[in-house]
Amino acid sequence: MDFKNVTLSELRSLLDEKKIGAEELAKEFFGEIEAKDDKVLSYITVTEEEALAAAKTAQVRIDAGEAAALTGIPLAVKDNICTDGVRTTCASRMLEDFVPPYDATVIEKLKRDNFVMLGKTSMDEFAMGGSTQTSAFKKTKNPYNTDCVPGGSSGGSAAAVSAGLCAAALGSDTGGSIRQPSSFCGVTGLKPTYGRVSRYGLVAFGSSLDQIGPIARNARDCGTILNTICGVDPHDATSRNVPADDFNAKIGAGVKGMKIAIPKEFFGDAVDEEVRNAVMNAAKEYEKMGAQLIDCSISTLKYAVPAYYLISSAEAASNLSRYDGIKYGLRGEGRTFDEMIRDSRNRGFGDEVKRRILLGNYALSSGYYDAYYRKALALKQEVIKEYNEVFEKADVILTPTAPSVAYKIGAQDNDPVKMYTADICTVTVNIAGLPGINTTCGYNADGMPIGMSMIGKRFDEATLIQAADAFEQQFSPVRCTL
Amino acid sequence: MDIKTLDHLCELSKLNFTEDEQKKILSEMSDIIDLMDTIKEFEISYDDTKDYNEIAYDDLRRDEAASSFETERLQQNTQPRDNCYVVPKMME
Numbered sequence: 001m002d003f004k005n006v007t008l009s010e011l012r013s014l015l016d017e018k019k020i021g022a023e024e025l026a027k028e029f030f031g032e033i034e035a036k037d038d039k040v041l042s043y044i045t046v047t048e049e050e051a052l053a054a055a056k057t058a059q060v061r062i063d064a065g066e067a068a069a070l071t072g073i074p075l076a077v078k079d080n081i082c083t084d085g086v087r088t089t090c091a092s093r094m095l096e097d098f099v100p101p102y103d104a105t106v107i108e109k110l111k112r113d114n115f116v117m118l119g120k121t122s123m124d125e126f127a128m129g130g131s132t133q134t135s136a137f138k139k140t141k142n143p144y145n146t147d148c149v150p151g152g153s154s155g156g157s158a159a160a161v162s163a164g165l166c167a168a169a170l171g172s173d174t175g176g177s178i179r180q181p182s183s184f185c186g187v188t189g190l191k192p193t194y195g196r197v198s199r200y201g202l203v204a205f206g207s208s209l210d211q212i213g214p215i216a217r218n219a220r221d222c223g224t225i226l227n228t229i230c231g232v233d234p235h236d237a238t239s240r241n242v243p244a245d246d247f248n249a250k251i252g253a254g255v256k257g258m259k260i261a262i263p264k265e266f267f268g269d270a271v272d273e274e275v276r277n278a279v280m281n282a283a284k285e286y287e288k289m290g291a292q293l294i295d296c297s298i299s300t301l302k303y304a305v306p307a308y309y310l311i312s313s314a315e316a317a318s319n320l321s322r323y324d325g326i327k328y329g330l331r332g333e334g335r336t337f338d339e340m341i342r343d344s345r346n347r348g349f350g351d352e353v354k355r356r357i358l359l360g361n362y363a364l365s366s367g368y369y370d371a372y373y374r375k376a377l378a379l380k381q382e383v384i385k386e387y388n389e390v391f392e393k394a395d396v397i398l399t400p401t402a403p404s405v406a407y408k409i410g411a412q413d414n415d416p417v418k419m420y421t422a423d424i425c426t427v428t429v430n431i432a433g434l435p436g437i438n439t440t441c442g443y444n445a446d447g448m449p450i451g452m453s454m455i456g457k458r459f460d461e462a463t464l465i466q467a468a469d470a471f472e473q474q475f476s477p478v479r480c481t482l
Numbered sequence: 483m484d485i486k487t488l489d490h491l492c493e494l495s496k497l498n499f500t501e502d503e504q505k506k507i508l509s510e511m512s513d514i515i516d517l518m519d520t521i522k523e524f525e526i527s528y529d530d531t532k533d534y535n536e537i538a539y540d541d542l543r544r545d546e547a548a549s550s551f552e553t554e555r556l557q558q559n560t561q562p563r564d565n566c567y568v569v570p571k572m573m574e
Contacts, residue, residue: 101555328559378528
């Protein structure tokens with residue numbers, strides 16, 4: 001079986017029709033991981049024993065004819081989502097030996113379906129980065145070209161899906177961390193509306209921006225996973241009770257009459273020509289399918305990167321202040337309380353995490369707070385206002401997911417500003433709390449995937465999935481040859 | 483960013499840097515602050531009363547005592563002694 005192409009719907013049929021057993025399927029994936037992951041480095045922890053036990057339980061349910069959508073389906077989970085009894089490192093020395101005593105709500109929900117967790121995937125340390133090269137353990141490589149980065153921060157999840165090392169995966173997205181690696185690795189990734197999915201058990205980075213979402217081979221599979229993990233949660237006061245029967249309900253309805261807005265600021269000189277052309281060609285395909293293209297403007301985009309980094313770093317500085325080495329996490333040495341905390345944090349955090357903590361505390365400091373943090377909040381209000389105005393006339397917005405395709409490993413090392421500005425196409429979606437989906441729309445001259453993003457109205461993931469699926473149905477993906 | 487500001491931030495952040503590290507981080511942080519400074523061009527102030535992205539706290543849990551995690555499980559990630567967390571001496 002070619003695991004790079006198999007979809008969740010196909011696996012569901014194979015399992016339900018008893019053409020393959022859940023345990024056998026899990027073993028097939030572990031075989032792929034064993035054979036290929038030394039080239040991709042997508043997993044930090046592989047949970048074979050637990051997975052095979054879960055597969056046995058799943059099989060009982062399948063045999064009883066009571067399978068849910070994800071029963072027996074082998075998934076990977078980003079290593080910042082807490083899993084009871086399974087090490088959750090956030091790709092940081094700080095949490096190298098941390099074993100959560102509880103499951104994140106999304107894991108609880110997946111376990112209710114009797115899914116099979118293959119392992120925990122690598123990421124940028126504490127989800128801070130866009131290359132998965134700040135991981136303290138596995139610096140993941142792009143399955144299309146292992147000299148290139150897979151994107152980040154959910155680079156391990158995206159690479160594992162792309163290379164066929166899991167059927168689909170969970171990622172998290174604070175400023176593009178699901179969509180950008182999905183773009184670089186040629187897969188589909190959905191960042192749900194803020195509040196659609198509980199953040200309980202997701203190790204906090206930027207609490208007003210973080211959201212868990214699926215990475216899969218197509219939009220339909222993303223909808224299938226979102227159906228299971230969504231919903232209000234008493235453990236997360238920011239989760240919302242917005243009904244959604246089936247995120248895949250509008251699949252097949254086509255895009256005739258759909259109004260797709262194209263914001264000119266996303267197609268400027270900062271975006272590579274190959275990327276611009278591929279996304280504009282996709283827009284033309286939509287037009288051929290009956291959609292109506294509308295020009296629009298998001299003028300605040302120019303300030304989006306500083307606004308995002310000020311807000312997210314301020315929240316990160318606060319969230320990461322809990323790592324003092326006392327109750328959990330790396331414990332440093334020192335004769336005094338202060339010495340011990342400093343030693344724990346110096347040894348536990350990597351360079352990028354330290355930069356973000358410094359920036360966050362700078363923005364929140366007396367004398368700088370109004371000029372930076374409150375200004376960023378003001379910009380957030382303007383971004384939301386601008387998106388609301390566009391959505392009065394349009395159903396979805398189409399943009400590139402990233403200014404370039406996956407770049408060579410090391411190309412952005414030691415240049416944090418270059419790394420930050422590369423987030424320009426994705427951060428406004430998090431600032432405004434909107435849903436966004438990446439799907440592949442072409443390949444550059446070297447065969448590297450190019451992704452496009454559809455941005456939707458709040459809690460209207462179903463229309464995003466409808467639009468992305470319509471494109472995917474007429475697009476022939478080129479899977480990696482790994 | 484100057485060394486005095488960095489020292490202050492290190493105190494707030496509970497981080498230490500060696501002299502060589504300080505030179506590197508000062509240069510990086512200066513570049514980052516230059517990027518952040520572009521937001522100052524944006525002529526608008528934050529309106530606390532007009533937040534479009536308000537968080538709805540409409541489904542809060544009732545404020546009732548309920549069972550929580552077992553202490554033993556919570557302490558599995560540290561080295562407790564007599565059911566307490568061990569810390570260096572805080573007061574002389």
